[in-house]
Amino acid sequence: MARRVPTSRKWLVTIAAWAIGFLIFFPILWTILTSFKTEAEAIASPPSFLFFDWTLDSYREVQSRSNYFLHFYNSVIISLGSTLLGLVIAIPAAWSMAFVPAKRTKDVLMWMLSTKMLPPVGVLIPIYLLFRDFGLLDSRFGLVIVLTLINLPIIVWMLFTYFREIPGEILEAARMDGATLWAEIVHVLTPMAVPGIASTLLLNVILAWNEAFWTLNLTAAKAAPLTAFIASYSSPEGLFYAKLSAASTMAIAPILILGWFSQKQLVRGLTFGAVK
Amino acid sequence: MSSKRPNQLFRNLNAKIASVPMILTAMVVFFGGTIWTIVYSFTNSKLLPREKWVGFDQYERLWNTNRWLISIENLLIYGILSMVFSLVIGFVLAALLDQKIRFENTFRSIMLYPYALSFIVTGLVWQWLLNPDLGIPKVVRALGWESFDFDPLYNADIVIYGILIAGLWQGTGLIMCLMLAGMRGIDEDIWKASRVDGIPAWKTYIFIVIPMMRPVFITTLVIIASGLVRVYDLVVAQTGGGPGIASEVPAKYVYDMMFLGQNLGQGFAASTMMLITVAIILIPWAYLEFGGKRRG
Numbered sequence: 170m171a172r173r174v175p176t177s178r179k180w181l182v183t184i185a186a187w188a189i190g191f192l193i194f195f196p197i198l199w200t201i202l203t204s205f206k207t208e209a210e211a212i213a214s215p216p217s218f219l220f221f222d223w224t225l226d227s228y229r230e231v232q233s234r235s236n237y238f239l240h241f242y243n244s245v246i247i248s249l250g251s252t253l254l255g256l257v258i259a260i261p262a263a264w265s266m267a268f269v270p271a272k273r274t275k276d277v278l279m280w281m282l283s284t285k286m287l288p289p290v291g292v293l294i295p296i297y298l299l300f301r302d303f304g305l306l307d308s309r310f311g312l313v314i315v316l317t318l319i320n321l322p323i324i325v326w327m328l329f330t331y332f333r334e335i336p337g338e339i340l341e342a343a344r345m346d347g348a349t350l351w352a353e354i355v356h357v358l359t360p361m362a363v364p365g366i367a368s369t370l371l372l373n374v375i376l377a378w379n380e381a382f383w384t385l386n387l388t389a390a391k392a393a394p395l396t397a398f399i400a401s402y403s404s405p406e407g408l409f410y411a412k413l414s415a416a417s418t419m420a421i422a423p424i425l426i427l428g429w430f431s432q433k434q435l436v437r438g439l440t441f442g443a444v445k
Numbered sequence: 446m447s448s449k450r451p452n453q454l455f456r457n458l459n460a461k462i463a464s465v466p467m468i469l470t471a472m473v474v475f476f477g478g479t480i481w482t483i484v485y486s487f488t489n490s491k492l493l494p495r496e497k498w499v500g501f502d503q504y505e506r507l508w509n510t511n512r513w514l515i516s517i518e519n520l521l522i523y524g525i526l527s528m529v530f531s532l533v534i535g536f537v538l539a540a541l542l543d544q545k546i547r548f549e550n551t552f553r554s555i556m557l558y559p560y561a562l563s564f565i566v567t568g569l570v571w572q573w574l575l576n577p578d579l580g581i582p583k584v585v586r587a588l589g590w591e592s593f594d595f596d597p598l599y600n601a602d603i604v605i606y607g608i609l610i611a612g613l614w615q616g617t618g619l620i621m622c623l624m625l626a627g628m629r630g631i632d633e634d635i636w637k638a639s640r641v642d643g644i645p646a647w648k649t650y651i652f653i654v655i656p657m658m659r660p661v662f663i664t665t666l667v668i669i670a671s672g673l674v675r676v677y678d679l680v681v682a683q684t685g686g687g688p689g690i691a692s693e694v695p696a697k698y699v700y701d702m703m704f705l706g707q708n709l710g711q712g713f714a715a716s717t718m719m720l721i722t723v724a725i726i727l728i729p730w731a732y733l734e735f736g737g738k739r740r741g
Contacts, residue, residue: 183546189538190555193618196570197558212579283727284475286671290699291716292478294485294494294709379563381678386704396565400682410573417566424561432554435561436622 197421204228204414211411227415235398237419244394244423246309247384248377251316252370255324258317260366263328264354268337278329281322289319289382300387307389315387316377323376324369327438331365332358364434371431372438375424395420479720486713494709503714513715516693519605523694524673527612531669532662534613535620540650542621543628553625556618564615564675568682571611572598598684601691608676608683608692615679616672620665627661628654670726695719 203211205223231237266274296315297306305311335358343357359366381396388397402409402416428435489499507513538556542549559567574580577596585593597607631654639649655662677696684692686701695715702712 179544179546182541182544183548186538186541186546186552187548189541190552193559193614194555196574196614197562199574200566200570282667286667286674286723286727287475287479288674288677288696288699288716288719288723290677290696290703290712291482291720292475293700294703294712295478295481298494375561379561379565381563381565381682382675396563399563399565399569410579413569413573417569421562421566425558428554428558428561432550436550436553436557 197425200414200421201418203411204418206411206414208409208411211414227411228419231402231412231415231419235401237398240393240395240398241419241423243309243392244378244396247312247316247392247394248374250309250313251320251377252324252373254313254317255321255373256328256366256370259321259324259328260359261354262325263332264358266325266329267332267335268340278326282326285322293386297386306387307392309392312384312387312392312394315383316380319380319383320373320376324373327369327372328362328365331362331369334365335361364437367431368434368438370438371427371434375428375438378424482713483717483720486710486717488710488713490709490713492707492709499710503710504718506711507714507718512690512693513695513698515690516695516698519692520673520676520694522605523609523612523676524670526606526609527616527672528666528669530609530613531617531620532665534617535624535665536655538617538621539624539628542625553622556621558618559615560619562615564678565682567611567615568679568684571607571614572683575607575610599688601688604684604688604692608679611683612672612676612679616669619668623661623665623668624658627658630661631657 202218204227205225206221207224207226210221266278300306300311303311305314339361340353340357343353348357378394379396381400384394384396385400388394399413399416399420402413485494486503487498487500488495489497489502542552546552575582575596575598577583577599582593582596595603597603597605597610635653635657636649639653674696676694677700680686680692680694680697686693686697696719699712699715699719702708702715706712
C-alpha cells in the first residue's frame, strides 16, 4: 500500500522530521541536562551543552529538602488507584453501550464527554466543602475518588471504542453456553479487550499523574503527589534552575520511562485509540 | 441489531444497571455541582456560602471588573490562535510524516512526549526557556540579532503569546498523530487517481484529503477545546497571571476570587459565566453533529 517515494527525498524528509523531533524534544533534554549541573553552570552564558562537571548535587539537595519518595508513592497510589477504580465502574458501562445500545446511547456518551469540557473550577467549591465535611482533604483516598470522577468519561469513551470492535457474536456464544453476565464480562470480554484496556490504563495513569488542578487544591503535604512537589519548587526558589530541573526530572522520569517501554500503548492511548 | 436478541427486556435491564454507577457519578458531580454553583452565584457569599440573595449584583460587578475583561480577552486570543496553529502545524507535520519516514514509531513517541508531561512542568520549562536573561531570547541575541526583543514573559502586551508557545509545544504532537491516523485511513487509490490526473500533491491535500478528514478535524477540535480548560495550570506555572494581571485567564479569576479574595459569590458568578459560554458553544455543535441527522 506504500506510496512510492524516491529514496533521496525520503532521506531528506526523514532528516527534516528528525530535526523537528529534536527541536520538540530539546526542552525536555535541556531540563534533564541542567539537573546535572551546578547552579552556577545552570545560568552560565554561553550555556555549556554537554561539557560541564556532571554532578548529583541538585538531586541530593532536593531530596534533603523534601521527601521525593513520599510524593512519588502518593502519585503512584493516586494515579493507579483512580484508574483501577475507574475501570471497575467503566467496564460494565462500556459493555452495555457497545453491546446493548439503546436509542440514547450516543447522546449519553456525548453528554458525558462534554463534561470534560466544563471548567473544573465550576465544581471546585462544592467538592472542596464536601471533602472538608467528610475529612477527605489532604488524603490519598479523597484524591483517588476525585480523579476517578474526573477521568471516568474518558475511560468509558475509550473502552467503548475498543469494545465496539469486538464481534458481539462471541459474547452471544458465551451466553448460549450458559455464561452468566458476570462471567461474560469478566472471563470473555475483558481478556479479549486486554490491549484496549492496557492503552486506557496507560493514558489514565498519565492523565492522573499530571493532574494539577485538583491535586494542588485538595492536598497540603501528606497526600501531595509529584505535581505539587514540582510546584513547590517553582515559587519560592524561582531562580534555582538546577534544583528546579532536578525536581522536574524526578517528576517526569517515571512517565518518560514508562512511555518509552510501552510506545505502542502510549500512542494508542494518547490518541484515544485513533492510532493503532 | 439489539432487537433480534433473546430476552430483550432482561438484557436491557442488565445494560441499564451496568451503566448506573457511571451515570450516577457523572450526574452527582457535574450536574449537582454545577447547579449548586449557579444557585449560589445569586448570593453575596463571602468566605463561606450563605443564602443571602442579591439578584444579578455579582454579574454586574463581574462585567465591570477590568481583570475579568482581560481574562476573557486572553482566553479568546489563546483559544483562536491555538486552534489555528495546532491545526496548521499538526497537519503539515502529519503530511511530512505521511511520506513514510524512517523510525517513524520512535519519532511519533517523541512528538507525543510533551503531551505526556504535566502542564506544571511545561509551564516551568518554558518560563525558563523564554527568560530574557537565560533562555532563547538571550541565545538569539548572542548569535548576533542584537535587536531581538521578543521577551513575552516580561511584556504585558505579548505575554499571552509566550503562553501560547508553551501550549502549542505541548499539544501539537498529539494533533499531528491524530491527523496522521486520519491520513493513513485514506484510500491509496485516491492518491493514484490524482497522480494519474496530474494534480500536484499540495492540491490533492487541500481539495481531497482535507475534506475527507472531516471526522479527524472534529476530534482534534474537541481535544483542542478541552485543552483550553486546562490553560489554567499553564498560566499558574508559567506566569502566575503576570506581569501584573496581563496573563490572567477566567479560571484563575474564579480561583483567586474564591480562595484568595474570599469572595465566593463573585467566583460563582464568574464560573457560571464560563459554564454558560461552554454551553453556548457545545449545544449547537452537538446538535449539528448528532441531533440533526441521526447516524447509526
